[in-house]
Amino acid sequence: MEVPENYFKFEASIIKIQCAVEDQFEHKFAIFDRCILEAIVYTKIFCKELWKKLLTMKEVIRRLERYRQHNEYIFFLIEPHKECLENDGVRMLTTNIEELVTFSNTLKKLMDEFNIKYHLITDLDINQRYSKIMNAVLANN
DSSP states (O other): OOHHHHHHHHHHHHHHHHHHHHHHTTTSOOOOSOOHHHHHHHHHHHHGGGGGGGGGSHHHHHHHHHHTOTTTOOOEEEOOOGGGOOOOSSSOOOOOHHHHHHHHHHHHHHHHHTTOOOEEEOOOOHHHHHHHHHHHHHHHO
8 A cells, every 4th residue: 555545544534533523512612723624635735636535525525514604613724934833842843834834825725615714813923813813703603
């Protein structure tokens, strides 16, 4: 088996687990740092056309439909900034800002294709980020 196929299976399993976790919180207020969209983007970047097979998974079909419900989900995308690249001792850290920009641009493009609305946060200042997020949350209620 070649690497893209193994990676594809890995990301598909992440999607199944993520969907199971999200299902536990359906109809409850919850904040997720990740969703299946990241797994789809990574698969698109690393597996090229193989990523489209993810769109046939029942979990993906159902989740994308739910993400389109703008009154139920609020997405925030924080643009990558070189100034924010800091090792927290937990996550893998890339020092290549271009990788992060590619990921971010691919994610935005997919969300646009899937008709999933999002709020783009471009500010570096944490207080400005907080204000924009709170304003969006309050406006959604």
